[in-house]
Amino acid sequence: MKNIAIIGASGYTGAELIRLIATHPGMRIAALAANSKAGQKMSAVFPFLRHLDLPELVTWEQIDFSAIDLCFCALPHKTSQEVISQLPKTLKIVDLSADFRLRDAAAYKTWYGNDHAALEMQEEAVYGLTEFYRDQIASARLVAGTGCNAATGQFTLRPLISAGVIGLDDIILDMKCAVSGAGRSLKENLLHAELSEGYNAYSVGGTHRHLGEFDQEFSLLAGREVRIQFTPHLLPVNRGILSTGYVSGDARTIHATLEKAYADEPFVQVLPFGQTPSTHDVRGSNFVHIGVTGDRIEGRAIVVTVLDNLCKGSSGQAVQNANLMLGLPETEGLMLAPLFP
Amino acid sequence: MKNIAIIGASGYTGAELIRLIATHPGMRIAALAANSKAGQKMSAVFPFLRHLDLPELVTWEQIDFSAIDLCFCALPHKTSQEVISQLPKTLKIVDLSADFRLRDAAAYKTWYGNDHAALEMQEEAVYGLTEFYRDQIASARLVAGTGCNAATGQFTLRPLISAGVIGLDDIILDMKCAVSGAGRSLKENLLHAELSEGYNAYSVGGTHRHLGEFDQEFSLLAGREVRIQFTPHLLPVNRGILSTGYVSGDARTIHATLEKAYADEPFVQVLPFGQTPSTHDVRGSNFVHIGVTGDRIEGRAIVVTVLDNLCKGSSGQAVQNANLMLGLPETEGLMLAPLFP
Amino acid sequence: MKNIAIIGASGYTGAELIRLIATHPGMRIAALAANSKAGQKMSAVFPFLRHLDLPELVTWEQIDFSAIDLCFCALPHKTSQEVISQLPKTLKIVDLSADFRLRDAAAYKTWYGNDHAALEMQEEAVYGLTEFYRDQIASARLVAGTGCNAATGQFTLRPLISAGVIGLDDIILDMKCAVSGAGRSLKENLLHAELSEGYNAYSVGGTHRHLGEFDQEFSLLAGREVRIQFTPHLLPVNRGILSTGYVSGDARTIHATLEKAYADEPFVQVLPFGQTPSTHDVRGSNFVHIGVTGDRIEGRAIVVTVLDNLCKGSSGQAVQNANLMLGLPETEGLMLAPLFP
Amino acid sequence: MKNIAIIGASGYTGAELIRLIATHPGMRIAALAANSKAGQKMSAVFPFLRHLDLPELVTWEQIDFSAIDLCFCALPHKTSQEVISQLPKTLKIVDLSADFRLRDAAAYKTWYGNDHAALEMQEEAVYGLTEFYRDQIASARLVAGTGCNAATGQFTLRPLISAGVIGLDDIILDMKCAVSGAGRSLKENLLHAELSEGYNAYSVGGTHRHLGEFDQEFSLLAGREVRIQFTPHLLPVNRGILSTGYVSGDARTIHATLEKAYADEPFVQVLPFGQTPSTHDVRGSNFVHIGVTGDRIEGRAIVVTVLDNLCKGSSGQAVQNANLMLGLPETEGLMLAPLFP
Structure with a gap:
């Protein structure tokens, strides 16, 4: 059972990660961070998760990453690079923001308007479109989820x-x-x-x-x-x-x-x-x-x-990548049938 | 692994049963019947089930019930009693229709307008509100799902x-x-x-x-x-x-x-x-x-x-009851988190 | 043709007033105020009004009320009483806020939490449920639109x-x-x-x-x-x-x-x-x-x-009251058929 | 005041015609036909029209067209050509179906699959995109509304x-x-x-x-x-x-x-x-x-x-064309503001 942390747990992609991990047999949620809502319960932020026994929201600085196998970052772009650059350099990370998708620093600046704050990590990042970067993702430390x-x-x-x-x-x-x-x-x-x-x-x-x-x-x-x-x-x-x-x-x-x-x-x-x-x-x-x-x-x-967009386009893709990075079967926890109607 | 049949698989409650059983570790779908659509594939009737390897739709008369551990009936009321009265008398059945909910034949006629075609089975049926009829359901052969x-x-x-x-x-x-x-x-x-x-x-x-x-x-x-x-x-x-x-x-x-x-x-x-x-x-x-x-x-x-209404009010309740009837853990396959947003 | 001013034109009830007056044969919009958006065009604030030749948004202080026959106030409660208390004392006003609905000052404070800033006008106000206060409304200077x-x-x-x-x-x-x-x-x-x-x-x-x-x-x-x-x-x-x-x-x-x-x-x-x-x-x-x-x-x-709620429950009721206050036929401009589907 | 008949009044475009004509100063509804619902009141078929004093639904054969200035046909295609071919040859008609849009009989058959039942009228018809066929429409007897x-x-x-x-x-x-x-x-x-x-x-x-x-x-x-x-x-x-x-x-x-x-x-x-x-x-x-x-x-x-699609794409366009055909101002009855939100 792998210990998972989620930074940025109060947004939709954070909540979607929790929804998926809730029935994932190989992952358990060990820490949830949302700096603006630290101290709150997830059932207050997202009542649809009320049935789960989840850790209280903390700031990301409060997380003990030594006990974490993999961390999802579901922060807004720009914030994400600032936070990730301060996380332990050995921590496995799946970033759901736009911050590490573009390999070229100039292209990053063109599209996002600011200089990148963690250029050296940008080089390290693997583009997270699982079906096409499977091998690199399996051995990556930092994976950049794609835009939906x-x-x-x-x-x-x-x-x-x-x-x-x-x-x-x-x-x-x-x-x-x-x-x-x-x-x-x-x-x-x-x-x-x-x-x-x-x-x-x-x-x-x-x-x-x-x-x-x-x-x-x-x-x-x-x-x-x-x-x-x-x-x-x-x-x-x-x-x-x-x-x-x-x-x-x-x-x-x-x-x-x-x-x-x-x-x-x-x-x-x-x-x-x-x-x-x-x-x-x-x-x-x-x-x-x-x-x-x-x-x-x-x-x-x-x-x-x-x-x-929230599942395969973002959080589902992220879990799929995390499965590979953690040596779990790629489809584990992800074969949920669609909801219709 | 229990073998499951669903009669009335082309409606919403039938599809919801399949959605739930798709990730249920103790059940597998062995037969699907929908007389009006016999011969069709489920992926044609409900494309959201396309990823599943499901048996082709047949008529209920074509099902070999000797290989079935439990049968869900998701037929319209009145049709349901007619079909169920012809099924093997030893077959475990969860009926999702209104046909076996009312114990009193006169009350049934008052609300549904017709005489009941399977009065003796009506007596045998257990009312399927799991939280309040748990023990009777566990030992029942025929359970009548409640109205949503x-x-x-x-x-x-x-x-x-x-x-x-x-x-x-x-x-x-x-x-x-x-x-x-x-x-x-x-x-x-x-x-x-x-x-x-x-x-x-x-x-x-x-x-x-x-x-x-x-x-x-x-x-x-x-x-x-x-x-x-x-x-x-x-x-x-x-x-x-x-x-x-x-x-x-x-x-x-x-x-x-x-x-x-x-x-x-x-x-x-x-x-x-x-x-x-x-x-x-x-x-x-x-x-x-x-x-x-x-x-x-x-x-x-x-x-x-x-x-x-489709899950806890109908098909989820039905699976919960089936778990009890089959000796499986009551919550098995049912702890899926809600979908939000 | 009566000259109409609307204060609070950038909200939904303000826009609904404009929609109704656009085809009202007896009213023309002479001034539109929205202090937070003064200087903007209505077509920028509500593009669905693009086809109309409307005055630019101003602050309510900029309106020359001597040329106005009737003023609608579509401001939030509390703001409304503050603004209305500063308008000319002879100006006919239909207020769409909650500020003048309750005759009793204590009841007002109970429900809204603050002391009323224009108590003397509260006494003057007529409750605007047209079908039941028709005569008082016809001779009123200040009418308080009801809650929807x-x-x-x-x-x-x-x-x-x-x-x-x-x-x-x-x-x-x-x-x-x-x-x-x-x-x-x-x-x-x-x-x-x-x-x-x-x-x-x-x-x-x-x-x-x-x-x-x-x-x-x-x-x-x-x-x-x-x-x-x-x-x-x-x-x-x-x-x-x-x-x-x-x-x-x-x-x-x-x-x-x-x-x-x-x-x-x-x-x-x-x-x-x-x-x-x-x-x-x-x-x-x-x-x-x-x-x-x-x-x-x-x-x-x-x-x-x-x-x-936006029409009969608020802005339609307001126009109905204004018709009475201005001596126009009560239904004028208001017989628009519902939109279906 | 022009007398208007609508054939096919029980569909959405028929209802939309009535909605528009309800506040049109130059038109009055003299007859409404819907053969499958003849004898019913419009308030039963479309309760949103309940406030209007409308004629009861009849079959189109029951209409006295000598008293009608213009007839809208809001029938399904194919049915439309069959009905229109039996209407008085001097009656002004705006057809909302697809039947008279294509000038070329072969093209009609290619797209609609059947031979045209009123070829001679097809030649007479003017394509009803008002902004581009204004003059022909003004002098036309039969106008074919465009697809939305x-x-x-x-x-x-x-x-x-x-x-x-x-x-x-x-x-x-x-x-x-x-x-x-x-x-x-x-x-x-x-x-x-x-x-x-x-x-x-x-x-x-x-x-x-x-x-x-x-x-x-x-x-x-x-x-x-x-x-x-x-x-x-x-x-x-x-x-x-x-x-x-x-x-x-x-x-x-x-x-x-x-x-x-x-x-x-x-x-x-x-x-x-x-x-x-x-x-x-x-x-x-x-x-x-x-x-x-x-x-x-x-x-x-x-x-x-x-x-x-229902207004400018169909019934609004039809009224615009009818205005021209009847010598009324083109925009009469059509300057209703959009409904938002």
């Missing part, structure tokens, strides 16, 4: 770019994102009265920070610079990302390429050709569903990918 | 009636119910466009069938006839029942009575006095949360109870 | 108390309220991710401030002290209040009493006996629907009342 | 194709559609429990029938064959379409072109460059909001367009 949109788009495109079966200069990802991706933050546009019964695009025109991840990863894969178009939309649902990918290439080849790439992946399901997935079918789970359809226009295909 | 509203109201009132701490002639349960309670049926008022962004009462004035259960159980407990007022409301959410109970009695005594009654119950949480529960905090789980508050009017109290 | 819950409950109960057809000591109003009633305020429990797909009671036990209005009005009508039980619930919809009233009395007499009381009211519809209303059917409108059903328990009845 | 998706996409693209400022071979419209567009039909995927809290694409790959309209209109404008990619998505909201258009061209030029094209249009608002619209801001109204943003990739632009 970035994960979704990469499940669509990585095998296609690697196999060279799509054009690289006209890729579009039109993405629809659930509101929990914005966290438990008090912003007017996240209020129920402002959000429910409507929707809108945001960060239009190539300004969303997850593009930094797309640029880094796709260019690396292609061996040349790749720049895609990516438009996120805010939808009145709590969980679920759906990415509609428009690519050039042969649809059947694209489908076969994805089927082959994910044939042995326990969490990734490629649907029969011509079927399209729904976010309803992955809610609350670590699964990814992918559907491929050909367009009436010759040489064009549509690839639709769905996942749960 | 009926379960909610009984968690509020049973200990209070037993302890004699509330008046019996002015009990009101104002209940708010999620739409999945109505099943996967094609009715105009269940359409998204008709239901979302609004709500209404229904079966007003004491006409809802779950009153048959309230009448039977509360009168039995009190040793006299008890008739409560009960008004259900249809709400634009998919899961969750909230019952606001208005009773006369001392609020502190009421709270203490409930705390004591549920002190050792793994699934029932009584909140600190004065706190009120939310359906958000039990969604997708087998938990019940109960809150008690005193009114400004002396001698009046409000008891609010929440649970997930 | 308070309005809903009074539509249910006033005629019944006046006619003496219900018991006064066992009245319960179980109320279900839309989130817009809480305003455009940044609170965690109003976030989409916290609110959608679930619900809860709040202010349980007789602590909601609108009870001050119920106590005042019902006691006045009955000629004795009347104290009801009232439990509000927060629902995941944006507009609409549904009050389920439990009363003792003869259901048919109750229905006949309500039918007679509202026979000539343009905005209040009493449904045929036994039918129940839905908030869907009044959304965005100034209408009230009321349904009466008898309970299976002799001598008990259920009265369900619905209205749109 | 087709309207949305044309507001984005028509001025750009006409002006030649975008490439014609790489246009993509990713569209997000509210559920009311599917009508009041009993389909499993339209149930609240199936739809809320999730979303999916449908008719992927160029199979949606509204492509017939796009092909016809864009090819006509461009003077060559134009084939776009169009993917609709079903969203858990009741009203509102958002189209995200991906085009090649200079973003500033595109914005200027749209601004100029719509400068005098009362219902079309082009937002300042770089702003993006929301469906929240047009709900319940006849307005269209359009936003243009440049992409980080040189020569690519994103044009986002929103409208209310």
Whole structure:
């Protein structure tokens, strides 16, 4: 039984980690930190966890890390690098923030606006998209969880770019994102009265920070610079990302390429050709569903990918990575069925 | 590992049973029946179950029950009694329909309008509210799952009636119910466009069938006839029942009575006095949360109870009962944390 | 054409006033104030008003009231009395806050916690439930809009108390309220991710401030002290209040009493006996629907009342009152049909 | 005052017509037909219309068309052409179905699968996108309302194709559609429990029938064959379409072109460059909001367009056309502000 600490336990990704670990046979929660709510019980911060016997919230400085096997950091970006740089250098860490995703310091500054406070650790960090960095993650000390949109788009495109079966200069990802991706933050546009019964695009025109991840990863894969178009939309649902990918290439080849790439992946399901997935079918789970359809226009295909942003897009991915880092079976604790309806 | 059959697998309670059994360490699904969809795959009927290796849907007549340890019947009422009367007489059965809840044949006819087709089995059936019929359920062959509203109201009132701490002639349960309670049926008022962004009462004035259960159980407990007022409301959410109970009695005594009654119950949480529960905090789980508050009017109290209608109110309760009937630990497979947000 | 000013134009009730006045043939918006957003355009604060040619937001101190025929104050309570006490003493005002609803200064302090800053104006104010204070409102200078819950409950109960057809000591109003009633305020429990797909009671036990209005009005009508039980619930919809009233009395007499009381009211519809209303059917409108059903328990009845909290419960009522104060037809600008679906 | 008949009054577009005409100063409803519900009152079919004094539902054969100035047909496609072919040949008709949108009989058969039953009337029909066919509509006898998706996409693209400022071979419209567009039909995927809290694409790959309209209109404008990619998505909201258009061209030029094209249009608002619209801001109204943003990739632009599918996308457009056909001001009865929140 591995002892787990969570720093940043009062946000949605922190709570989702607890939800998953609650029924994980190989992990137990040994410490929970949330500096702004230290001293409170988790049942006050998240009453849905009331049935669990959880440690009281403390500040992260109060945690005795010598007894911890692995620590999840679910802090906002920038705060995360500051805290992680002060943690023991031997502690295994899965960071859910954006702080260690970009290998290039200049790219980090471009997308996040500040100089990085822990450059040497940035080099050490492994990019946490489990299905594609499995071996490095298993031997890593610090793993950087991906952006939830970035994960979704990469499940669509990585095998296609690697196999060279799509054009690289006209890729579009039109993405629809659930509101929990914005966290438990008090912003007017996240209020129920402002959000429910409507929707809108945001960060239009190539300004969303997850593009930094797309640029880094796709260019690396292609061996040349790749720049895609990516438009996120805010939808009145709590969980679920759906990415509609428009690519050039042969649809059947694209489908076969994805089927082959994910044939042995326990969490990734490629649907029969011509079927399209729904976010309803992955809610609350670590699964990814992918559907491929050909367009009436010759040489064009549509690839639709769905996942749960809080689970597979964030905390589920984090547990999957932690399993590898701790020598546990990769799927342990993560085979929970989606919740429907 | 116990072999499980589910008859009526194409409805919401059937799907919820599969969701729960998917991660249940002591059960495996051996047969799935849905006569109207026999020959189909579950992944076509419920794509959210796509990751599971499930048997194809058959008719219930096609199931070899000699290999089955326990059978869940998730059929509509009336159909259920007809099917169950034809099943092997030694087969352990948990019925989720209304067919075996009422012990009195006349009461059954009053509320359901037809003569009962399996009267002798009705006598054999044990009422499936686990926390109050635990011993009988453990030794039963046929258990009748309760109505979801009926379960909610009984968690509020049973200990209070037993302890004699509330008046019996002015009990009101104002209940708010999620739409999945109505099943996967094609009715105009269940359409998204008709239901979302609004709500209404229904079966007003004491006409809802779950009153048959309230009448039977509360009168039995009190040793006299008890008739409560009960008004259900249809709400634009998919899961969750909230019952606001208005009773006369001392609020502190009421709270203490409930705390004591549920002190050792793994699934029932009584909140600190004065706190009120939310359906958000039990969604997708087998938990019940109960809150008690005193009114400004002396001698009046409000008891609010929440649970997930599909899980604790139906399929979760059914699995809990099946655990007992099969000699498994009562909580096995049921400690899943709620899904929030 | 009457010149209208709105103070507090950046909240939901302010925006709703503008929505209604936009197609009102007898009113034009001459000034809009919102001190925290002075200098901004309304299309930036509420893009749904983009098509209107509206004055820029100013501070209320900048308004030239000599050119204003009537001023709506849509400020938070407490702020409202401070501002109104500084406005010209001859200005016609409809206040939408809670500040002038309670005639008794002690009652005000009990429910709102502070001493009243404009006691002399409190005496002058007329309670703004149009259907019951029509004549006083027509000749008033200052009208105090009612609470939205308070309005809903009074539509249910006033005629019944006046006619003496219900018991006064066992009245319960179980109320279900839309989130817009809480305003455009940044609170965690109003976030989409916290609110959608679930619900809860709040202010349980007789602590909601609108009870001050119920106590005042019902006691006045009955000629004795009347104290009801009232439990509000927060629902995941944006507009609409549904009050389920439990009363003792003869259901048919109750229905006949309500039918007679509202026979000539343009905005209040009493449904045929036994039918129940839905908030869907009044959304965005100034209408009230009321349904009466008898309970299976002799001598008990259920009265369900619905209205749109932002319109009839607040800004629509305010315009209705303003029509009377300005000598315009009472229904002018208010016959907009509800929006469904 | 013009006498109006509505055939197909029991569906959502029929009800929306009544909602709009209820406050239209130049129209009165003289007859309502819905053959499957003949003999019923509208208040039974749509209780939100309860406050209106409406004629009882009849069959369309029972209507005396000699007293009717204009008839709206809100029937399903195919049924519509059969009924319209039997109506008086001098009757002014606005058809809301798909039956008279496609000028080419072969194209009609390709997209709708059947031979057209009223070919001669198809030739007579004018395509009802008011802003672009104003003059023909004013003098037409039969106007064919556009598809709601087709309207949305044309507001984005028509001025750009006409002006030649975008490439014609790489246009993509990713569209997000509210559920009311599917009508009041009993389909499993339209149930609240199936739809809320999730979303999916449908008719992927160029199979949606509204492509017939796009092909016809864009090819006509461009003077060559134009084939776009169009993917609709079903969203858990009741009203509102958002189209995200991906085009090649200079973003500033595109914005200027749209601004100029719509400068005098009362219902079309082009937002300042770089702003993006929301469906929240047009709900319940006849307005269209359009936003243009440049992409980080040189020569690519994103044009986002929103409208209310039931109003501007269907019944509002129909009333706008009827105004022209009856010699009334085009905006009469249609300047209702959107409903927010």
